[in-house]
Amino acid sequence: MTAFLTVTNLSAALHGYEQRVLRSVSFSIDTGEVLGLVGESGAGKSMIGKAILGILPSAIEIIEGEILLDGQDLEKMKPADRRRLIGATAALIPQDPLTALNPSRRIEPQITNRLVDILGWTKADARVRALELLNEVHIDNPERVMASYPHELSGGMRQRVLIASAFAANPKLVIADEPTTALDVTVQKQILRLIRELQARHATAMVFVTHDLGVVSKICQRLSVLYGGKIVENSSVAEFFDGPKHAYSRALLAATPKYTDPEASLLPVDEAVIEAAAAEVLAADREWRHGG
Amino acid sequence: MKLLRATLLRLLTMSVTLIGVAVVVFFVIRVVPGNPIAMMLPPGATEDDVARLTALYGLDKSIVEQFVIWLGGVLQGDFGTSISLRQPVMPLVLGRLPATLELAIFALVIAVIVGGALALTGVRHRETRTETAVDVANGVGLSIPDFLWALILIVLFGVLMPIFHISGRISPSLDLPFVTQFYVFESVARLRFDLWWDLLKHMFMPALALAIPLAAIISQLLKQSLKETMHLDYVTLSRTKGYSENHVILSEALPNAMLPTLTLIGVQFTFLIGGTVIIERLFSYEGLGNMAIDAVINRDLPLIQGIVIVFALLFTIINLLVDMMYAVLNPRLRHA
Numbered sequence: 012m013t014a015f016l017t018v019t020n021l022s023a024a025l026h027g028y029e030q031r032v033l034r035s036v037s038f039s040i041d042t043g044e045v046l047g048l049v050g051e052s053g054a055g056k057s058m059i060g061k062a063i064l065g066i067l068p069s070a071i072e073i074i075e076g077e078i079l080l081d082g083q084d085l086e087k088m089k090p091a092d093r094r095r096l097i098g099a100t101a102a103l104i105p106q107d108p109l110t111a112l113n114p115s116r117r118i119e120p121q122i123t124n125r126l127v128d129i130l131g132w133t134k135a136d137a138r139v140r141a142l143e144l145l146n147e148v149h150i151d152n153p154e155r156v157m158a159s160y161p162h163e164l165s166g167g168m169r170q171r172v173l174i175a176s177a178f179a180a181n182p183k184l185v186i187a188d189e190p191t192t193a194l195d196v197t198v199q200k201q202i203l204r205l206i207r208e209l210q211a212r213h214a215t216a217m218v219f220v221t222h223d224l225g226v227v228s229k230i231c232q233r234l235s236v237l238y239g240g241k242i243v244e245n246s247s248v249a250e251f252f253d254g255p256k257h258a259y260s261r262a263l264l265a266a267t268p269k270y271t272d273p274e275a276s277l278l279p280v281d282e283a284v285i286e287a288a289a290a291e292v293l294a295a296d297r298e299w300r301h302g303g
Numbered sequence: 304m305k306l307l308r309a310t311l312l313r314l315l316t317m318s319v320t321l322i323g324v325a326v327v328v329f330f331v332i333r334v335v336p337g338n339p340i341a342m343m344l345p346p347g348a349t350e351d352d353v354a355r356l357t358a359l360y361g362l363d364k365s366i367v368e369q370f371v372i373w374l375g376g377v378l379q380g381d382f383g384t385s386i387s388l389r390q391p392v393m394p395l396v397l398g399r400l401p402a403t404l405e406l407a408i409f410a411l412v413i414a415v416i417v418g419g420a421l422a423l424t425g426v427r428h429r430e431t432r433t434e435t436a437v438d439v440a441n442g443v444g445l446s447i448p449d450f451l452w453a454l455i456l457i458v459l460f461g462v463l464m465p466i467f468h469i470s471g472r473i474s475p476s477l478d479l480p481f482v483t484q485f486y487v488f489e490s491v492a493r494l495r496f497d498l499w500w501d502l503l504k505h506m507f508m509p510a511l512a513l514a515i516p517l518a519a520i521i522s523q524l525l526k527q528s529l530k531e532t533m534h535l536d537y538v539t540l541s542r543t544k545g546y547s548e549n550h551v552i553l554s555e556a557l558p559n560a561m562l563p564t565l566t567l568i569g570v571q572f573t574f575l576i577g578g579t580v581i582i583e584r585l586f587s588y589e590g591l592g593n594m595a596i597d598a599v600i601n602r603d604l605p606l607i608q609g610i611v612i613v614f615a616l617l618f619t620i621i622n623l624l625v626d627m628m629y630a631v632l633n634p635r636l637r638h639a
């Protein structure tokens with residue numbers, strides 16, 4: 012069986028600049044599989060998600076590579092067709108629930124608008140579906156929440172609403188971009204459990220962007236480690252926690268707090284490892300320029 | 304209960320504002336030199352004639368006394384008698400007000416449509432030459448005041464290419480069936496589109512002159528807020544749902560981005576009404592502003608007072624409407 016999402020040799024750069032922000036990124040995800048995307052801040056994790064969903068900032072363009080979603084080459088599609096395909100098959104769970112809901116609209120249309128406007132459901136059907144989903148994300152009085160404005164809900168509630176909205180159209184691919192970073196610790200756990208629950212129930216392919224290797228070990232089957240816009244390691248979670256292949260991954264793992272030994276885990280990432288990773292990225296750039 | 308208190312408070316501040324305006328105007332125009340009685344009498348009138356008329360209009364009393372008398376009348380709905388026109392002030396003022404209101408509203412409609420369209424076009428094609436063109440248009444619109452636009456328009460479309468009328472409110476040769484002074488509205492209500500068209504051809508240029516600077520302000524601010532809004536997370540999220548750029552701009556970004564512009568329009572609309580004074584003069588448009596200039600030239604104290612009070616009332620009502628509209632459109636205020 013072929014993968015549901017295949018990204019091959021994807022590079023992106025600022026308009027008119029040589030310097031790439033994504034450097035020949037390749038990975039694939041099967042239906043029902045969760046891929047963790049880890050790496051330090053600025054590594055390009057969000058950029059990958061945005062490239063797939065077609066929401067890159069206007070200053071950044073894809074300069075090579077292929078994104079195959081459900082067998083269709085996104086870069087070769089007409090923009091309108093691509094938009095509709097993304098709307099119908101993929102969804103984003105954003106990082107910050109406080110800014111991801113439109114402040115001047117009630118919750119109901121923000122969950123149902125995709126169903127009605129893009130997928131052609133009736134308003135009544137979409138409403139039933141929205142209520143069902145709010146139940147699935149364990150919201151006690153869905154009717155009231157649907158009639159509320161975003162500012163009337165807590166951060167955790169809003170993230171539940173956004174998760175419900177993401178899963179509303181039965182997406183085959185969900186991109187979760189650090190979906191719990193903006194929430195406090197107790198709420199984080201509930202939201203994570205919720206995402207895993209829904210992902211498993213709907214057999215969704217998922218890209219899960221995070222800084223937290225502990226989270227990766229709990230909900231991902233595979234992971235890709237990103238450094239400087241380049242994937243330095245693609246592994247299964249089991250392989251990775253047995254012993255990462257790449258020196259940078261090992262350093263990352265060593266820097267992650269462990270419950271058993273919190274003191275030992277606060278090792279900073281070794282300078283030499285960072286330098287080696289940076290040198291590797293530069294070497295890849297040289298090779299890419301000669302090849303291309 | 305809270306709403307009732309807010310409303311009462313609002314009415315109270317409005318009344319205080321109006322009383323303040325009345326006091327200031329009353330005293331200021333009496334301090335400014337110029338004798339209204341001398342203005343209305345033919346040359347060679349005797350001292351006696353002047354004294355008799357001065358007494359008739361109560362101008363021989365002290366200013367404070369005059370004010371008390373005037374205020375007493377106002378509280379009973381009597382704003383006095385115009386010295387130059389020899390008619391009660393209020394019917395005169397109210398007879399002219401509709402012409403000015405129609406002109407100002409027409410100008411506002413033009414400004415909102417043109418300014419809104421420019422802003423949306425600039426945002427739809429942001430970071431391209433089209434946006435630069437919009438910026439240039441805004442700059443030009445803003446750097447030339449309304450009365451200069453009036454002169455430019457008169458030369459262009461009144462003299463060089465005479466498409467529009469440059470004088471008056473309606474062609475004098477026409478028979479007018481109107482019972483109200485709201486000619487534009489009434490012509491539509493009576494389905495007299497011939498009259499309506501004639502009115503528009505008269506109103507178009509003065510309205511445009513008033514509208515251009517406001518359109519530029521609206522366009523500039525709205526484009527700025529739209530561009531900021533377009534980067535927000537909920538807008539990006541709606542893109543991933545499959546919506547087109549046009550839909551994203553119009554139904555996700557616009558409702559939030561227009562709130563600051565709306566407040567600004569309210570403030571600017573009162574400036575625009577102030578602008579009608581000179582514009583009506585330039586186009587010999589028979590509105591309140593034109594009457595105000597005559598009243599000042601003739602030192603017609605009661606008429607000036609009446610006009611200023613009506614303008615002030617108009618401004619406070621506009622401010623009230625803007626605040627109400629803002630509350631309706633912004634859910635965070637509605638529920639607060």
Ligand SMILES: Nc1ncnc2c1ncn2[C@@H]1O[C@H](COP(=O)(O)OP(=O)(O)OP(=O)(O)O)[C@@H](O)[C@H]1O
Pocket residue numbers: 025032050051052053054055056057058059068069070071
């Ligand atoms: N609008 C933009 N214009 C130019 N460069 C950008 C823009 N947005 C991001 N970048 C650059 O692209 C790179 C990747 O950014 P990205 O947001 O994908 O990082 P990230 O891995 O998601 O980091 P974080 O963990 O902080 O979210 C960064 O180096 C950043 O400087």
Ligand SMILES: [Mg+2]
Pocket residue numbers: 056057058188
């Ligand atoms: Mg990010």
